Amino acid sequence: MISSSIRAVQREGRLADQAYSRIVQIIKSENLDVGDRLPSESQLALTFGMSRTVVREALIRLAADGITEARRGAGSFVKRRPSERLSEHMALDDLSATLGSYEVRFVVETEAARLAAMRRSPEQMHVIERAWEDLRKALLSNGPAHLEDLALHRAIAEATANPAFVSTFDHMNAEVERIMRAGVDISRSRPPDAIGAMLTEHEMIVDAIRLQDADGAALAMRWHLMLGRRRLMP
Amino acid sequence: MISSSIRAVQREGRLADQAYSRIVQIIKSENLDVGDRLPSESQLALTFGMSRTVVREALIRLAADGITEARRGAGSFVKRRPSERLSEHMALDDLSATLGSYEVRFVVETEAARLAAMRRSPEQMHVIERAWEDLRKALLSNGPAHLEDLALHRAIAEATANPAFVSTFDHMNAEVERIMRAGVDISRSRPPDAIGAMLTEHEMIVDAIRLQDADGAALAMRWHLMLGRRRLMP
DNA sequence: GGGCTTGAACTTGTTGGACAGGTTGTATTA
DNA sequence: TAATACAACCTGTCCAACAAGTTCAAGCCC
Numbered sequence: 001m002i003s004s005s006i007r008a009v010q011r012e013g014r015l016a017d018q019a020y021s022r023i024v025q026i027i028k029s030e031n032l033d034v035g036d037r038l039p040s041e042s043q044l045a046l047t048f049g050m051s052r053t054v055v056r057e058a059l060i061r062l063a064a065d066g067i068t069e070a071r072r073g074a075g076s077f078v079k080r081r082p083s084e085r086l087s088e089h090m091a092l093d094d095l096s097a098t099l100g101s102y103e104v105r106f107v108v109e110t111e112a113a114r115l116a117a118m119r120r121s122p123e124q125m126h127v128i129e130r131a132w133e134d135l136r137k138a139l140l141s142n143g144p145a146h147l148e149d150l151a152l153h154r155a156i157a158e159a160t161a162n163p164a165f166v167s168t169f170d171h172m173n174a175e176v177e178r179i180m181r182a183g184v185d186i187s188r189s190r191p192p193d194a195i196g197a198m199l200t201e202h203e204m205i206v207d208a209i210r211l212q213d214a215d216g217a218a219l220a221m222r223w224h225l226m227l228g229r230r231r232l233m234p
Numbered sequence: 235m236i237s238s239s240i241r242a243v244q245r246e247g248r249l250a251d252q253a254y255s256r257i258v259q260i261i262k263s264e265n266l267d268v269g270d271r272l273p274s275e276s277q278l279a280l281t282f283g284m285s286r287t288v289v290r291e292a293l294i295r296l297a298a299d300g301i302t303e304a305r306r307g308a309g310s311f312v313k314r315r316p317s318e319r320l321s322e323h324m325a326l327d328d329l330s331a332t333l334g335s336y337e338v339r340f341v342v343e344t345e346a347a348r349l350a351a352m353r354r355s356p357e358q359m360h361v362i363e364r365a366w367e368d369l370r371k372a373l374l375s376n377g378p379a380h381l382e383d384l385a386l387h388r389a390i391a392e393a394t395a396n397p398a399f400v401s402t403f404d405h406m407n408a409e410v411e412r413i414m415r416a417g418v419d420i421s422r423s424r425p426p427d428a429i430g431a432m433l434t435e436h437e438m439i440v441d442a443i444r445l446q447d448a449d450g451a452a453l454a455m456r457w458h459l460m461l462g463r464r465r466l467m468p
Numbered sequence: 469g470g471g472c473t474t475g476a477a478c479t480t481g482t483t484g485g486a487c488a489g490g491t492t493g494t495a496t497t498a
Numbered sequence: 499t500a501a502t503a504c505a506a507c508c509t510g511t512c513c514a515a516c517a518a519g520t521t522c523a524a525g526c527c528c
Contacts, residue, residue, distance in 0.1 A: 014481070014482095015481080015482070016294075016481090016482095040507075040508060040509085041508080041509070042507095042508085050482085050483090051482060051483045051484070052483090052484085053287070053481095053482065053483070053484090054481085054482065054483085056291075056509090056510095057290075057291075057294055057481095059509095060250075060291055060294055060295060061294060061295070061298050064295050064298045064299070064408075065298070065404070065408075066404050066405075066407070066408040070508095070509065070510090071490090071491080071508090071509080072489075072490055072491080072508075072509045072510060073489070073490030073491035073492085073507080073508055073509060073510095074490080074491050074492075074507095074508065074509080075491090075507090075508060075509075076508090076509085080388075080404060101398040103345070103349065103394075103396050103398065103399065104342065104345075104396070104398045104399055104402050106345075107341040107342060107344075107345045108338065108341060108342065108402075110341075111337070111338075111340075111341045115337065154314075160337075162337055162338070164335040164337065164338045164406070165337065165338055167405070168338050168342075168402060168405065168406065170299070170300050170314060171300075171401070171402065171405040172398070172402065173300070174299075174300040248510070248511095249510080249511070250510090250511095274478075274479060274480085275479080275480070276478095276479085284511085284512090285511060285512045285513070286512090286513090287510090287511065287512065287513085288510085288511065288512085290480090290481095291510095293480095304479095304480065304481090305479090305480080305519085305520080306479075306480045306481060306518070306519050306520080307478080307479055307480060307481095307518070307519030307520035307521080308478095308479065308480080308519075308520050308521075309478090309479055309480075309520090310479090310480080
């Protein structure tokens with residue numbers, strides 16, 4: 001099977017991904033505290049049997065995640081101790097991690113819907129309507145609708161006119177995508193009655209935002225997310 | 235002045251930071267849509283007058299932020315259109331961006347405090363108590379207390395036993411740190427009466443979590459954040 | 469002509485080496 | 499002893515090269 005071998009390669013991932021995990025592991029196992037210095041890039045490269053370039057890539061991502069910080073001439077230092085991040089134990093319990101992320105999603109997206117209803121400009125409302133139309137078509141044709149769903153939710157986050165909401169929304173979804181990339185296929189076939197439900201739920205949200213009904217939008221979004229979680233774990 | 239020249243260099247930032255911004259600018263100005271291909275690494279390096287290594291660094295961070303996606307052999311593609319992110323217009327209105335992030339912080343941290351009160355283990359409570367003690371000392375000695383404040387809030391996020399909360403919390407603070415790194419000093423001197431207020435506010439939160447009073451913890455956290463915002467923008 | 473194979477051109481992933489510029493700790497000197 | 503100078507080390511950046519994967523079109527076979 002070609003596909004399985006491909007998946008096996010992807011499972012290993014890029015070398016930089018391995019380096020990322022191994023550095024996190026070093027911080028944990030060596031019990032490095034905040035402010036402690038990591039081994040140098042060259043030393044890590046030697047230890048891992050990789051080039052310095054690859055180790056550097058991993059360190060750049062670690063820095064972007066706020067876990068380490070590089071000081072030129074001095075070295076890389078631990079800035080935050082890596083906690084149990086989703087990206088790590090995704091192999092263990094993908095589903096529970098996805099469900100756990102709903103707790104954050106609840107509060108963030110509910111508030112986003114409320115603010116969107118209050119502040120949406122005509123242009124942003126137009127973007128939401130178009131995303132809603134795309135999602136409707138995708139659902140009615142019974143095809144995959146995950147991307148369209150994501151686009152609608154993101155359009156709502158944009159309508160808050162607060163970049164912090166969009167940024168947080170992207171971050172949440174990036175975590176989920178990392179899980180899906182690890183092999184879990186969330187966009188599995190839906191039971192037929194779920195299509196009608198998802199249509200209704202999203203319509204309620206869009207309607208409320210159109211009418212600038214803040215409480216209604218928040219309620220509809222919360223309702224939609226609750227049902228969505230139940231669809232994942234009946 | 236040595237310091238000013240150093241700051242000037244830092245202001246320019248690393249080349250990779252410039253590359254990051256310029257690529258974002260390309261996506262926006264060229265109006266690249268989701269799925270469109272970016273110029274190749276070599277081409278970008280030529281355009282920017284930098285090495286391919288540096289451009290690669292920027293693309294890695296863009297991929298980590300979920301904006302682009304690299305496909306080996308094919309190129310890098312736009313995955314999400316970069317919205318008005320904090321990291322971009324930080325030069326324009328740092329303060330308003332910080333204030334805007336409070337809207338997200340409100341809902342996330344309030345819910346985190348509620349869940350922490352419900353779920354905190356004895357070990358996690360111990361961590362919170364120790365962080366609280368550190369913050370108390372820092373505040374009473376009238377020194378900088380920003381790191382200690384951050385540590386306490388993060389300990390509360392950890393006590394939710396939900397990695398998604400910690401991850402989201404880190405993400406929010408990473409944005410703020412990027413702003414601060416750009417030159418804005420938030421940890422300016424406090425008015426003396428603010429110290430007592432901050433002591434009381436945090437004590438209320440920690441007490442509620444200790445007593446496993448979910449509503450109390452949520453209320454105390456919300457109150458603390460509201461006052462914090464007012465301290466920033468009286 | 470239509471469908472398939474082949475291959476060239478291009479792209480990202482990875483390696484190794486090199487140098488510039490900054491930091492740190494030590495040893496030497498005044 | 500205290501200040502200085504130096505050597506070792508580290509990150510940031512550049513370059514050249516190859517491996518591995520994708521794309522697309524020319525060309526071949528049926």
